[in-house]
Amino acid sequence: xxxxxxxxxxxxxxxxxxxxxxxxxxxxxxxxxxxxxxxxxxxxxxxxxxxxxxxxxxxxxxxxxxxxxxxxxxxxxxxxxxxxxxxxxxxxxxxxxxxxxxxxxxxxxxxxxxxxxxxx
Amino acid sequence: xxxxxxxxxxxxxxxxxxxxxxxxxxxxxxxxxxxxxxxxxxxxxxxxxxxxxxxxxxxxxxxxxxxxxxxxxxxxxxxxxxxxxxxxxxxxxxxxxxxxxxxxxxxxxxxxxxxxxxxxxxxxxxxxxxxxxxxxxxxxxxxxxxxxxxxxxxxxxxxxxxxxxxxxxxxxxxxxxxxxxxxxxxxxxxxxxxxxxxx
Numbered sequence: 001x002x003x004x005x006x007x008x009x010x011x012x013x014x015x016x017x018x019x020x021x022x023x024x025x026x027x028x029x030x031x032x033x034x035x036x037x038x039x040x041x042x043x044x045x046x047x048x049x050x051x052x053x054x055x056x057x058x059x060x061x062x063x064x065x066x067x068x069x070x071x072x073x074x075x076x077x078x079x080x081x082x083x084x085x086x087x088x089x090x091x092x093x094x095x096x097x098x099x100x101x102x103x104x105x106x107x108x109x110x111x112x113x114x115x116x117x118x119x120x
Numbered sequence: 121x122x123x124x125x126x127x128x129x130x131x132x133x134x135x136x137x138x139x140x141x142x143x144x145x146x147x148x149x150x151x152x153x154x155x156x157x158x159x160x161x162x163x164x165x166x167x168x169x170x171x172x173x174x175x176x177x178x179x180x181x182x183x184x185x186x187x188x189x190x191x192x193x194x195x196x197x198x199x200x201x202x203x204x205x206x207x208x209x210x211x212x213x214x215x216x217x218x219x220x221x222x223x224x225x226x227x228x229x230x231x232x233x234x235x236x237x238x239x240x241x242x243x244x245x246x247x248x249x250x251x252x253x254x255x256x257x258x259x260x261x262x263x264x265x266x267x268x269x270x271x272x273x274x275x276x277x278x279x280x281x282x283x284x285x286x287x288x289x290x291x292x293x294x295x296x297x298x299x300x301x302x303x304x305x306x307x308x309x310x311x312x313x314x315x316x317x318x319x
Binding site: 009010012013014016017018019020021022024031032035036038039042048059072082 | 145148149152153156158159160161170172177178182184185186189254256257258261262277280281308311313315
């Protein structure tokens, strides 16, 4: 029911109720004001606690993430000399020429032994 | 690097949160300032005692800010009246329990409070509140509203005075929309008959 549909006596009743709120004494208004401020102060305390708590939680989370990432990422970027040498050996072994040499090592030893006779 | 960026933005986030909090706190204060007088009158109709009404309004403000302060301002009105309605209902329950224990000792006193002549209607007058001066009309309205059952009074005040629609009133009173319509219809009938008695 909107205002235009209200019966006249209801309109008068609403007007009287509105007027009754305007004639509250100073002591009552003061107490209402204190009640409002106290309720809002509770909100300030809750907000401050929430902000400080979330700030600490965020900083702690960031620190944990940073430590975790550092722990995982650092070994991949560090140059380990042993690993480099192992890589060089692997490169050497992967070459076809060297593989042939190692597979036919006996042949090359014999050939080396026979070469002086061949020269003769 | 990540830790640095987080620690750098943290104060900004904090100040933004505090600024948001400050804005919303001002908005809540404006809202409470706007409704507190009507809330007091509503509680006063229920308790017939200003100090107890002030206590109820203060409790309602605390409960509203604690539980619903983070809601959007558009939701505040029915939620505030819901909290106050809940406090008023609790007050009535406590009073009823106390009344059961003390009723035996106080029996017979209540009959003196009612004026049987005031309840007699005068059929020659045009309508309720029509010929009463403001002071008399306000007093008659106070008596009529206090005589209403709690749910009927809340339905009338929330719908007619506070201007909530049926759905918001139902949310504030924690009942169905059909119940709101029933309570309001009975409230209007009872109020009219009470006020016609004061013409």
